[in-house]
Amino acid sequence: MILSNLEYVPGKQITKHLGLVQGSTVRSKHVGRDIMAGFKNIFGGELVGYTELLHESREEAINRMVEQATSIGANSVLNIRFSTSSITQGASELFVYGTAVVLE
């Protein structure tokens, strides 16, 4: 599976477009991390727990997108975009979408 946020893959021809595929996940942080983050809020600096959490969630969203792409017979997802939205305080949605294509 080739993932790319370009609109094409250099040196390869797109034989078929299969439309939009997407994956999303909604995650919330847990209380322990929240308390630590509360301390960090006084001193500043990176919130490592949150960074990891969001990174993992994005991987999960990508996996879901790839699953969907595989099920419709694509071998590549192009023009990938990420999007993040906070639904309520303490939970955010991570969304990834792209175009499934078949490369020769």
Added chain:
Amino acid sequence: MFELIIFLVLLFFGYFVGQYLESSHYKSIKAREKELNSIPAIATRKLPEEFEACETKLVSGNVVISVDYFKKFVAGLRILIGGRVTTFESLIDRARREAILRMKAEAAQLDANYVFNIKMETSSISKGQKDSIGSVEVLAYGTAIILK
């Protein structure tokens, strides 16, 4: 009276620890930027013609950076008179540069030569509600180009 003391202590720690963390973060950013200068990050979508045979791979980097008590306080004052909120400018600048660096570091692990079509996304995890955690997340992503 007691509340005032707590406030001043928090402000004091926020200022000194926050400033220290910020300057050491900037130092590490500048050092790593020099190191990763060999991988240019390019915002164009089209590759040059001569890159016919190359491998591509999606790379990304993200970081969540928290505000400190002092920055929050200064921004609160700023809102009364308007104008540039310099304390938050440096915060977001740090987050952006850090995210780009992490993306480049991932590209460097793949022995990539360039990163094309960089996109950035900024989101505030908590939208400045009272008693919530003020932090900003930056995600940078692009396509790493590995020339053969």
